[in-house]
Amino acid sequence: MSPVRTVRPAPPSKRARPRRLGPGDRVFLTVIVGIPLLALLVFVWLPALASVGLSFTNWDGIALSDIRWTGLDNYREIFTNYPPFWPAVQHNVVWLLFTALLPTPFGIFLAYQLDRKIRFTRIYQTAIFLPMVLSLAVVGFIWEIIYNPDNGLLNGILSGAGSGQPIDWLGDPDLNLWAVLVASAWRHTGYIMILYLAGLKGFDPALKEAAALDGANGRQTFLRVVFPALKPVNIIILVVTVMESLRAFDIVYVLGGGTGSKPGMELLSLLITDNIIGESSHIGYGSALAVVLLVVSLLAICAFLVQTFRKEDK
Incomplete structure (x- = not known):
């Protein structure tokens, strides 16, 4: 009769202790966290x-x-x-409404169209987003050339079409604010397009397919399925639009010829x-x-x- 062997239970495994940060790690974390916080304190909060x-x-x-x-x-x-003060408040409100009603929806429309895998999508994305790479000051200089009353591109096109006197787009108090808004919209549209296109890339395509099976067309699918599902992106876009409208300065400073309360701007x-x-x-x-x-x-x-x-x- 063979002896009964007793099986000893395996010793409990020791949990790996978390690695403690060494002096070098602490210095590194202090530097990468402390320097931005110090800069934020010195240049923003103070x-x-x-x-x-x-x-x-x-x-x-x-x-x-x-x-x-x-x-x-x-x-x-x-x-x-x-x-x-009150004309400035009125112009800021006009800026906000214009930006929210024209370039922002147009940027969303472009993002939705480019997400449909059309030909030359990369080229279109680059061309539309290119103004966003430029600073607002550079965008202002570009549009200053376009709006030049003597030899600007816009007046050249109008004179070729048989228009009469050249228009002083930036000198007329009834036109200069709208001219600046068009220049700002040219840049803002590309920014909104990229933001929304990034949200569309993470959208579940199965939801679109389910909506198509239920008989929804492209417009209904976007309004009832895609747009509500991208609520976080919509919030970001709205906040960005409000902030861009309230802090508008660079492009107005350039097109307005520097500081000074220029009538209409x-x-x-x-x-x-x-x-x-x-x-x-x-x-x-x-x-x-x-x-x-x-x-x-x-x-x-x-x-x-x-x-x-x-x-x-x-």
Whole structure:
């Protein structure tokens, strides 16, 4: 009779201890995290807080000893006795509505068409996105050549078609804002197209096939299936559109010939620049305008985000 062998249970395996960061790793993490945070603090948050403080003062920007506390006088002056403020607010609203109603939907339309695997898609994407690679200042210089009243491309085309006097697109107060909006839309369309095209690339094609089996055409599939499913991308696009409209400065600065409240082209960003670094510096006024623009931006974005997240919770 063979002896019974007892099987000993295997010793419990020791869990691998997490590797502790060495001194070199800690230095590396401190550098890659600390430097961006320091830059954000120095170049964003400190100037923002300084602007809030200076908005309650009167200062010409030369000597710190000349700073004089004025309380709410700057804000009272802005809303009552500062003529360019309300035209600037009106123009910013026009900028927002124009951008939201024309180049943004057109960019979404282009993205949907290019996602359908048409021929030369890469070439079309590159051509439409190319203005986004350029800075707004460069885009402004390009359109300044196009709008030139003497030998510009647009007036050349109109004169060839039998038009009369050349049009001063940037000098006419009734036309210059719309001319700048067209130049800005040329760049904004490519940006929206790329954002939405990235969202479409991650969309499940089975949903489109199911909609096609149910008898939906292309327009119905996009409006009832694709567009609601890309809600995160839609939120990003809306926030980007609002921010682009409120911080519009570069292209208006170039096409408007520099600072100065040019009739028809007043914007809040230009008024802030005029008062802070203009010939007659009014740091208090400029800072108060910057605070007003900051509050408007935060209120618009926060209200939209709160409303969106509330619907998602329901």
